[in-house]
Amino acid sequence: MKTALILPAALTALVAGAKADPxxxxxxxxxxxxxxxxxxxxxxxxxxxxxxxxxxDLALVEAGPSRRLFVGVISASGAKYAAGAQVWWSKGTEASLLDVTKGDAPVAECQQSRKGPRG
Structure with a gap:
């Protein structure tokens, strides 16, 4: 069975505020x-x-007006997603955002604050 997954085109838009088509x-x-x-x-x-x-496996990460689509990649532990030079790595209620062009240290360490309506 195939499923059509509809995502906003803003996932791929590099400029905030660009008109998004599905x-x-x-x-x-x-x-x-x-x-x-x-x-x-x-x-x-x-x-x-x-x-x-x-x-x-996909992760749509939204931060204010910015949206980015991350695609699942192999991870020894947790769930790891990549989008260009950025990596979103989650395990349990914690996650890290990395920029591989800036080394191994996370750009941001994140803590889950709530489960959303689809969670």
Whole structure:
């Protein structure tokens, strides 16, 4: 069974405020969706929607007007997602945002503050 997953095109927009058209991804399997809010050490509150499918894992990370689509990659522990030079790595109620161009230290350490409506 294939499921059409509709995501805002702003996921790929690099300029904040750009008009977003829907983006539909035709991926196999029924998605499991969960939404969480995180309070982060850089003072930014991030809303994250996780979309898990049999062959694909996605994380849509929102911080204010900025949205970024992260794709699941192999991790020894926790769930790890990458988008360009950025990595979102979550385990339990904690998450880290890394910029691989700036070394191994996280840009922000985050703590889950609540489970959202789809969680």
């Amino acid at each position: 983006l539909t991804l035709d991926l196999p399997g029924a998605p499991e969706r969960m939404r969480f809010a995180y309070e982060c050490s850089d003072g930014v509150r991030r809303e994250v929607e996780y979309v898990n499918l049999p062959d694909n």
